[in-house]
Amino acid sequence: MIHYILFDTETTGAQEEDRVIQFGSMILNQKGDLEVFDELCINPIPIKLEAMEVHNITPDLLKNKPNAVDTNFYKRLQELNRSENFLIAHNINFDLEMIKKEGFVNNYQLIDTLRCARHIFSELPYHRLQYLRYALELYKDEVAEAKKLNITIKAHDAIGDVLVMKLFLSKLVAQVKMSFPDINPMKKLVELTLTPVFVQTFKFGKYKGESIEDVAKKDANYLNWMMKNMDLDEDMQYTLNRVLER
Known part of the structure; x- marks a missing residue:
């Protein structure tokens, strides 16, 4: 039976040495069991x-807690680690790298709801989960969902973010069904996860709001500087490489 593992981590930080300190997850199967x-x-x-x-996770909250690999979630993650199942997260590369530090070797099909959002909701200026929560009015459904599951929703809390992601995934699947009616929507989301996004405009920096292609024509040196000095995500790296090649 196919399983869909939606998950999020909170960590000690975002550097190479940092590690997981919270797992939030919802695991669904084809029967609808959760x-x-x-x-x-x-x-x-x-x-x-x-x-x-x-x-808001402080050291005292972690006293007497298990190691990451001894949590119930991590054990279940390993049990279901097969190629027919789907592992789903928002900006999945970050969370995947964190669990790899615990010895995890991935066999799942991966869905990154962040990259899929950039593909499917390209008209939105931002694709952060909390932005999507309000832009797509997910918050209108989350209270009833949280009450049903006995979950407290807080921004930047692993389980709260997973609940919002679950609601957003439903939006993604609905849009994929409309745009690609003859394709399995989950398979399409896997395909989109593997497909880089060409970013149209800068969301930050001195050229915020301007077309990246236009900036490449007038200030290619700035783009080269970005490539050498900034920690850019894969989509921005892909975009800058494309425009600089032209």
Whole structure:
């Protein structure tokens, strides 16, 4: 039976040395059965203050918690780690790299709801999960969903974000069914996850709001500087390479 594992992590920070301290997950199967996981875990890396500022997880909350690999979610993640199942997250590369530090070797089909959002809702200026929560009015359905599952929704809390992601995934599937009626929507989302997005405009920096192609024509040096000095995501790297090649 096919399973769909939606998950999110909170971590000690976003650097190479940082590790997982919270798992949030909802696991659904084809029958509609749902498993919910909301677990804190301990790791040897101190939590950075900047991370605490975002997720509000402090060291005292982790006392007597299990290691990441001993959580119920991680054990279930390993049990279902087969190619017929789907692993789903918003900006999945970040979360995947975090669980790889715990020894996880992926066999799932991957769906990145962030990249899929950039493909399918390209008209939106931003695709952060909390932005989508309001732009697509997901918040109107989340209270009833949270009450049904006995979940408290908080921004930048793993299980709260997973609940919003579940609602957003339903939107993605509906849009894919309309645009590609003859294709399995989950398979299409896997395909979109593997397809880089050409970013049209800058969302930050001195050229915020301007066309990247136009900036390439007038200030290619700035784009080259970005490539060398900034930590860019795959889509921005792909876009800058494309426009600089031209």
